[in-house]
Amino acid sequence: MKKLYFTLLISIITGSAALAQSVDVNFSGLGFLDNREYKDFVARSRTYSGMRTELDFGLNIDSLNHFIVGANGIHEFGAVPFFLKVNPVAYYKFKSNTWQFMAGEFPRVGLLDNYPRALLNDTLQYYRPNVEGLLAKYQTSHFMETGWIDWVSRQTDTAREQFLFGFEGKYKPSLTGPFYIVHYFLLEHNAGAAILRPDDHIQDNGGGQVKLGLDFSHKQKAFDSLTFEAGVMISMERTRGVDGLQTPKGFIASAYGSFSRFAIFDEFYAGQGSHVNFGDSFYEKKFYNRLDLIFNTFVYKGLRGKFVLSVHRTPGYTSNQEAFNISYDLGRRVIGRFKD
Numbered sequence: 005m006k007k008l009y010f011t012l013l014i015s016i017i018t019g020s021a022a023l024a025q026s027v028d029v030n031f032s033g034l035g036f037l038d039n040r041e042y043k044d045f046v047a048r049s050r051t052y053s054g055m056r057t058e059l060d061f062g063l064n065i066d067s068l069n070h071f072i073v074g075a076n077g078i079h080e081f082g083a084v085p086f087f088l089k090v091n092p093v094a095y096y097k098f099k100s101n102t103w104q105f106m107a108g109e110f111p112r113v114g115l116l117d118n119y120p121r122a123l124l125n126d127t128l129q130y131y132r133p134n135v136e137g138l139l140a141k142y143q144t145s146h147f148m149e150t151g152w153i154d155w156v157s158r159q160t161d162t163a164r165e166q167f168l169f170g171f172e173g174k175y176k177p178s179l180t181g182p183f184y185i186v187h188y189f190l191l192e193h194n195a196g197a198a199i200l201r202p203d204d205h206i207q208d209n210g211g212g213q214v215k216l217g218l219d220f221s222h223k224q225k226a227f228d229s230l231t232f233e234a235g236v237m238i239s240m241e242r243t244r245g246v247d248g249l250q251t252p253k254g255f256i257a258s259a260y261g262s263f264s265r266f267a268i269f270d271e272f273y274a275g276q277g278s279h280v281n282f283g284d285s286f287y288e289k290k291f292y293n294r295l296d297l298i299f300n301t302f303v304y305k306g307l308r309g310k311f312v313l314s315v316h317r318t319p320g321y322t323s324n325q326e327a328f329n330i331s332y333d334l335g336r337r338v339i340g341r342f343k344d
Contacts, residue, residue, distance in 0.1 A: 026340065027063055028339060030060050031057075033331070034129065038052040039326045041325065042323045054078055057076070058133075060073060076091045077091070092109055094108050094109050095107060095108025104139075112128070115135070119172065122278065123211050123213070125283055126284070147173070147175050149171065150171065150172050154168045159197060165197075166192065166195070167192070168192050170190030170191065172186075184218075185216055186217060190211065191240065192281055207244070211237065211238060212238055212240075214236055230260070230261045235255075237253065237273065239278035254277070257272050258270065266298065274291050289318045294316055296314050301328075308331050308332070
């Protein structure tokens with residue numbers, strides 16, 4: 005496998021002059037220190053720390069069609085060996101004014117990183133930064149819809165077949181008005197291994213949110229950004245042949261405001277409690293409130309530092325979390341141009 009990716013990389017740099025208009029390079033990364041003092045979930049009360057770096061090369065056939073090959077590696081501070089894991093980056097991208105299509109192993113940042121934590125936990129950006137599958141996105145000035153599928157595990161004699169698929173969208177009827185509607189949905193299909201065990205069962209797990217929103221950004225002087233959202237969350241869980249489809253429901257609402265380098269985010273959930281495998285465990289509670297106090301320590305030419313103090317409230321518990329991360333993205337830099 006390593007030889008295959010190395011061969012593709014060399015082909016992009018040296019063997020594609022007859023087809024490509026340009027070859028570019030991109031370097032990006034994420035450093036994180038995330039201390040979690042969770043009184044509700046002692047097993048998850050730990051510190052996540054490390055650095056992710058990605059280097060990739062792109063072959064731009066024309067303004068619409070692109071091939072990208074590279075690698076994304078993670079090092080946890082103090083760990084041996086140095087790299088915990090190196091994920092290959094290899095995908096095709098089509099992008100026009102309204103359509104975007106991705107196929108392969110591509111970064112989720114900028115594509116799916118705005119999913120609610122209740123459905124996709126924020127630790128995915130640390131330990132599973134790539135989507136392995138397909139993504140299609142359609143976008144206009146009023147409407148956006150994204151569909152995707154992500155393979156988590158390939159079936160073998162002992163390993164289960166697991167994949168996620170989902171949709172997210174936003175509709176804003178007026179470009180000048182504050183009102184909009186957003187929705188998010190995902191489902192994990194967890195099938196058996198090739199050699200079936202008698203006590204094994206296919207499982208389905210997922211959830212969704214539909215929310216109404218108001219965006220008052222740049223319509224008043226007190227905040228640079230000011231948004232409010234409220235709606236319903238539903239989760240779905242089933243073990244086939246054992247029980248029926250379970251669908252806990254709840255109410256969810258949030259508010260976000262930012263001014264200069266400071267921001268505040270508050271989210272409230274109340275309902276039956278939702279168990280989503282890839283979601284944040286706090287939403288299993290019947291009541292949960294999260295308050296984030298955010299300070300962007302510096303922003304400079306693709307380099308951003310951010311500190312977040314979080315307070316988590318559930319029945320009988322108050323927990324705290326402190327996170328600092330540094331992200332950088334140098335952008336795509338052309339290193340060669342060729343004639344068709």
